[in-house]
Amino acid sequence: MKKTSSTQIVEGKLESLIMEIVWGKQKCSPKEVLTELKNKHALQTISTVLERLSEKGLLQKTKVGGKVTFTPAVSQKAYSDSIVKQFMNKIVNSFGDVAVSSFAKGVDQLPENKRKELVELLNKYEE
Secondary structure: OOOOOOOOOOOHHHHHHHHHHHHHHOOEOHHHHHHHOOOOOOHHHHHHHHHHHHHOOOEEEEEEOOEEEEEEOOOHHHHHHHHHHHHHHHHHHHHOHHHHHHHHHHHOOOOHHHHHHHHHHHHHHHO
16 A cells, blocks of 8 residues: 555545445455445446545556456555644644644643653654
8 A cells, every 4th residue: 555645635425435445345346335335325326436536546446357346545544644634734834823832732631641642753753
């Protein structure tokens, strides 16, 4: 799986559900995704969404003997990390010091283990 710093954002609930399914299964066909979604959508709709996620670079499409399967092109963790970074950059670029100050004040609201994890991450990036 590739890591990317400019990961495309999943748009909409169906894209999110499909990504969760593919991350969970690691490899699946449009029909398998449809089954996981309890046949609540048309197969063509599922196929279209899978194609779009592939075009965004989030899934990798493989065609063997007429059967199409999709696998994650980016891990769930790498995707989440990228989205959070993009979000934080937008917030800091839009609100500057106010955003940093508000974030720092919010750290006090975190559970102890999350606060320690955050401090460890900050220390890692200072090195």
